[in-house]
Amino acid sequence: MTRFWRSCLFLLTLVVALVASIDSDKNKVQVIRKLKVIDASNYNVKQCLWFAMQEYNKESEDKYIFQVVNIMQVQLQVTDRLEYFIDVEIARSNCKKLSNSNENCVTQENSKLAKKRTCSFIIGALPWNAEFAVMKMQCEDL
Secondary structure, three states: OHHHHHHHHHHHHHHHHHHHHOOHHHHOOOOOEEEEEOOOOOHHHHHHHHHHHHHHHHHOOOOEEEEEEEEEEEEEEEOOOEEEEEEEEEEEEEEEHHHOOOOOOOEOOOOOOOOEEEEEEEEEEEHHHOEEEEEEEEEEEO
């Protein structure tokens, strides 16, 4: 029985030693270029925003598609990828999610269904590989 407890104690000591030896700085993302305000008309920004809105509409429980009505600010940070920090104002459109066609969608104004929100998206992008990921999405009703 004592042998069992010694083995457990040895394994526990080994695990603690391994965890303590992990360098936490190796897991941090190195910032190559700090946040810089960029032009919202940039092609990569448009791609990232399109992707973010697709993800927002997928996750939203609303029956209608939301569209961007105003891009308030776009910032870029370069790490191991391009990180876009995008602040936008979005509004509910007249197109339902299941319609499969949002070409002629217009935002709902002056109706009971009108709804506006502000959203902040952080999108990690490797545009040269056409890879995008929403790293953070936070929205609030106006």
